[in-house]
Amino acid sequence: MKRPKRKTVNSGQYLLFEDLIVDVVKIEEDMKEEQPSLLQKYPTKYTPNSNVGLDTNKIYCGDTVETMKKINEESIDLILTSPPYLASIRQDNHKYPGAKDQIKDNQSVDDYLEWIVENFKQYERILKKDGVIVFNFSYTTFNPSLPYFLINEVFKHTDFRVYDTFAWKKKSAMPVSGHPNRVTRIVEMVYIFAKTPYFKANKTVSSVSRTGQKYYNNYYNFIEARNNDGKVEGHEATFSTDFASFFIDLYSKENEVVLDNFSGTGTTPYASSKMNRQYIGIDLVEKFCDYARKRISKIYKEEGISH
Numbered sequence: 314m315k316r317p318k319r320k321t322v323n324s325g326q327y328l329l330f331e332d333l334i335v336d337v338v339k340i341e342e343d344m345k346e347e348q349p350s351l352l353q354k355y356p357t358k359y360t361p362n363s364n365v366g367l368d369t370n371k372i373y374c375g376d377t378v379e380t381m382k383k384i385n386e387e388s389i390d391l392i393l394t395s396p397p398y399l400a401s402i403r404q405d406n407h408k409y410p411g412a413k414d415q416i417k418d419n420q421s422v423d424d425y426l427e428w429i430v431e432n433f434k435q436y437e438r439i440l441k442k443d444g445v446i447v448f449n450f451s452y453t454t455f456n457p458s459l460p461y462f463l464i465n466e467v468f469k470h471t472d473f474r475v476y477d478t479f480a481w482k483k484k485s486a487m488p489v490s491g492h493p494n495r496v497t498r499i500v501e502m503v504y505i506f507a508k509t510p511y512f513k514a515n516k517t518v519s520s521v522s523r524t525g526q527k528y529y530n531n532y533y534n535f536i537e538a539r540n541n542d543g544k545v546e547g548h549e550a551t552f553s554t555d556f557a558s559f560f561i562d563l564y565s566k567e568n569e570v571v572l573d574n575f576s577g578t579g580t581t582p583y584a585s586s587k588m589n590r591q592y593i594g595i596d597l598v599e600k601f602c603d604y605a606r607k608r609i610s611k612i613y614k615e616e617g618i619s620h
């Protein structure tokens with residue numbers, strides 16, 4: 314099978330950490346081509362910061378579990394995140410070439426699942442009773458059953474249950490051309506976890522019967538959204554602002570607190586700021602944290618809002 318050639322810098326097979334090109338302007342140009350409408354639905358203003366153990370409206374550079382331990386019990390309204398997919402079993406499939414030494418995206422399945430459960434135990438502690446986790450997770454050709462093992466471990470070790478599953482159809486996908494029987498993964502799954510069936514959502518009412526029974530507008534468990542907001546060298550696993558804004562709009566209200574404990578390039582914090590929510594972003598890699606901070610402060614600079 315002929316593999317696509319990877320970009321080579323400094324004679325290494327991968328981009329070196331120092332070689333990351335942080336190009337916020339490029340990303341914003343890409344975004345201009347197709348402005349996500351939901352970003353305009355809410356006023357851009359600086360959302361007041363509340364202390365939920367950690368100050369909101371900040372990106373914290375550190376380990377996910379250790380940082381979440383500092384967040385107060387039942388203080389988070391929405392968790393919108395996408396963890397590393399354990400995709401780097403082969404060295405030539407690294408999703409974080411800019412942070413290859415830091416991100417262990419090639420650990421054993423057992424260690425990985427144990428780590429995911431540790432994250433969910435923190436979610437169980439910090440999420441409000443009626444809060445929601447929007448968990449984007451997919452599979453590789455090497456381990457297609459992993460999502461089911463992951464969900465089973467979460468069910469075994471926490472009270473979370475899955476109340477909806479969305480299919481996210483991306484604009485493009487790498488063709489799976491070297492397999493006689495496996496198909497190209499143009500769709501990823503998004504699992505809606507909550508503590509109870511009474512979690513909150515912003516479905517709008519279409520009519521109310523004489524007896525007071527409410528009927529809601531139709532919402533599908535399907536979203537079509539761009540893969541990402543443009544290429545960020547060194548990070549090959551980002552999602553897009555139109556993806557994030559769809560879930561922020563459905564599962565949170567203005568001023569509420571949105572957490573992304575794997576915030577990467579800051580897509581969730583960026584969309585949350587634009588949509589007048591408070592955010593907490595956590596990522597292990599300083600370079601990605603810096604990128605996210607720059608991206609967000611640009612919003613306020615452009616709007617002339619002090620923060």
Ligand SMILES: C[S@@+](CC[C@H](N)C(=O)[O-])C[C@H]1O[C@@H](n2cnc3c(N)ncnc32)[C@H](O)[C@@H]1O
Nearest residue numbers: 376377397550551552575576577578580596597
């Ligand atoms: C799938 S990416 C998320 C990308 C993000 N949604 C975006 O749009 O940029 C997963 C992120 O998890 C981060 N990560 C991996 N291990 C971590 C850890 N132990 N603590 C915090 N972040 C970690 C990686 O640096 C990476 O940015």
